[in-house]
Amino acid sequence: MAFGRNTIVSMVVLAFALGAVAAVIPSYRAAEQDDVIRRGPGVTEVRKLSTWFEGLGGTNGDTDVYVLDSGKPGATGLVLGGTHGNEPAGYMTAILIVEHAVPTAGRLLVIPHANRSSVTHTDYQEASPRELEFQGASGRRAFRYGSRATNPTDQWPDPDIYVHAASGQQLSGAETRNLNRAYPGRADGTFTERVAYGIASLVRSEKVDFVVDLHEASPEYPVVNAIVAHERAMPVASAAVLNLEFEDITIGLEPSPKNLRGLSHRELGDATDALAMLCETSNVSQGRLRGATDARQVIEGTDDKYLHAAGLGRLSVPFDEHGWPMKQRVGRHAATVVAILAAFTSAHPDRPISLSGLPSYADLMAKGLEPYL
Amino acid sequence: MITVVYRGIVAVAVILVVAELFSQRSLKVKINAGLVLIPLILRALMVA
Numbered sequence: 001m002a003f004g005r006n007t008i009v010s011m012v013v014l015a016f017a018l019g020a021v022a023a024v025i026p027s028y029r030a031a032e033q034d035d036v037i038r039r040g041p042g043v044t045e046v047r048k049l050s051t052w053f054e055g056l057g058g059t060n061g062d063t064d065v066y067v068l069d070s071g072k073p074g075a076t077g078l079v080l081g082g083t084h085g086n087e088p089a090g091y092m093t094a095i096l097i098v099e100h101a102v103p104t105a106g107r108l109l110v111i112p113h114a115n116r117s118s119v120t121h122t123d124y125q126e127a128s129p130r131e132l133e134f135q136g137a138s139g140r141r142a143f144r145y146g147s148r149a150t151n152p153t154d155q156w157p158d159p160d161i162y163v164h165a166a167s168g169q170q171l172s173g174a175e176t177r178n179l180n181r182a183y184p185g186r187a188d189g190t191f192t193e194r195v196a197y198g199i200a201s202l203v204r205s206e207k208v209d210f211v212v213d214l215h216e217a218s219p220e221y222p223v224v225n226a227i228v229a230h231e232r233a234m235p236v237a238s239a240a241v242l243n244l245e246f247e248d249i250t251i252g253l254e255p256s257p258k259n260l261r262g263l264s265h266r267e268l269g270d271a272t273d274a275l276a277m278l279c280e281t282s283n284v285s286q287g288r289l290r291g292a293t294d295a296r297q298v299i300e301g302t303d304d305k306y307l308h309a310a311g312l313g314r315l316s317v318p319f320d321e322h323g324w325p326m327k328q329r330v331g332r333h334a335a336t337v338v339a340i341l342a343a344f345t346s347a348h349p350d351r352p353i354s355l356s357g358l359p360s361y362a363d364l365m366a367k368g369l370e371p372y373l
Numbered sequence: 374m375i376t377v378v379y380r381g382i383v384a385v386a387v388i389l390v391v392a393e394l395f396s397q398r399s400l401k402v403k404i405n406a407g408l409v410l411i412p413l414i415l416r417a418l419m420v421a
Binding site: 155 | 407421
C-alpha cells in the first residue's frame, strides 16, 4: 500500500508532535518528585496527611507531616508551609524547623508543603523559576518553586465563579484551586477542598492548640510583614508581636476579616478549637511591579523596579537596594514561630511548648540560609 | 465527573486536529496543526 506525498508529510509532522510530547513528559513527571527534606534531630515521626483523611491517599495532596515531640506534656502546635508554592520563605522556614529544631516542651507538627500539588507546576506567563538552588553546608540543595494554586492536572477545569461551600461566598474561578480559600474543606469536594479537609481533620484529631500558616506577599500588598490572627488568637499574636519588637523585628498585627471566607486564620479558628494565625513576609517575585524574574530575584529579594516604586511611595514596606532577601524572610518567619510558641506558653503555663536548635533571626541575617542547608 | 467530560472534549479536539493535519495540503498549516496537538495531547493525558 503506497502512501501519497501528502500523507507521508502529515505522518512526519505528527511524528514530530508526538516526539515533542514524549520529550517533555519526563520534565513534568520530575516536577512531581518531592524535594529532599532531611529528618532533623527533633523529628520523632513522619506521617502522611492521609493518616487523618484517607481520601487523600495516593494523590498529590498526600503530603508529609513531621512530628517533633518532646515527650513532655504541653501544647500541640501546627506550622504550615507551602500553602502557596510560589511563597518559598514559608516552606523554607518549615524545612529549617524540620531539619534543625528540637522540641523541649510540648509537640510541634510541621507540614512543609501544605498544598503539595502547588509545587509541581508554575503559573503561566509569570516566568517563574522551576527551582531555587543553594550551596548548602552539605552541598547543593534544590527546592522547587511553584504556583499559588493546585496543579490543573490535579483539579480541572476551573469554574467561572468559585463558590466557597461553607459560606456561599463567590470568588473568581481560579480561586477554586487556592488552598487558602478552601478551608475548612469538604471530604467529597474538589482536590483542594479535600486537602483543606485533611488539614482541618488533623487539627481536630490531634487537638492542635494553635496553627501558624506561613505565607509571603508582594511589597505593594497592604497586609505584609504582619501576623493575621483570628479573634481568639489575638492575645497570643499580640504578645508575639511584642516579643518580636524586642528583637528589633517590626511586624504588624491584623485581625482576620470575618467576611473573607475560606482562609486558614478564619476557618480553622471558627471550625476548630485551635488559635489560627497567618504570617506574611515581603517577596518581590510575587509582585506585579517586578522586573526580570529569576531564581536570583527570589533568593536575593532585590529589584530595580521595586526600588523605583519605593521612591514613589507606592509600597507597603520599606525597600532599599538590599531588598528583602530570603535569609531575612525566613529569619522573620522562624522568629515569629518562636515568638508565638513563647507567647502561647506565657498565656497557658500549664501547656508549655518550646524549641531549641533553630537559628535566630540574627544568625540568619549574619550567615545566610546556606550554612543551615 | 466534569474533568472526564473536559478530557473527552480535548480528545475529540485532538482527533479533529489530526484529521485536519492529514486533509490539509499546505505544509505551513500542517506544522501549525502539529504544534497545536502538543498541548492538547499533554492535557488529554493530564500531564500538563
